[in-house]
Amino acid sequence: MLKPRLRSFLGVMALAWGVTACGSPSSNVKKDDTKGGAKAKLDTEIPEPQVGGPGEMVKKFDLNKDKRADLFKVFVYGTKNGKRVPVLVRAEIDLNGDGKIDVRRFYTDDIKKRAEFDLDFDGRFDVIHFFDDEGNLVKKAYFMRSRNPRRPDLLKYYEVVGKKKARRSVLVRKERDDNLDGRVDYWEYWENGNLDRIGRDTDYDGSVDVWEKGGSSR
């Protein structure tokens, strides 16, 4: 059985993905729906996340209907077809309702360019996804062990294949920095969904010492 908190978290995640994936951001702007009615009872023990900065407008959404905002859409004014309109630049989500943001998605010209995830809810972002100009995933950077934001301990690279609606991102390479010295020491090369070969830099001088044949089907 799923715990209620986890169920709520999964619900918010599913809803958040649906809402933030919708077309034109300005058409999705709704009134703040967190005010609640007579029955509204705010959990004052945990403050809502503080989202937005100077020049930014924040629209709040309560996706799991617990009377606390969990999705925050951030807009700045831009120009579209000669008109001054709010433009979506960021969506921030508190998945587990602890008052801290766990997912941030960044947009340029309505296309998502980057997404950051705090997978273990400790307030530190652990994974960053990067997208190309069409919003296709091209890279993931993991900071599971590394505390240095410039030095991910794992990178995954993707190639975008297929046309139009069939476009998808396929894993082609993994690079790992096992000894956390900022230099890759483990490589995986993937072809057609299969691990083709592995390279290891066993003396950590930056170049591969041992090649192994892949063979895994995943």
Ligand SMILES: [Ca+2]
């Ligand atoms: Ca949170």
Ligand SMILES: [Ca+2]
């Ligand atoms: Ca974390």
Ligand SMILES: [Ca+2]
């Ligand atoms: Ca290394």
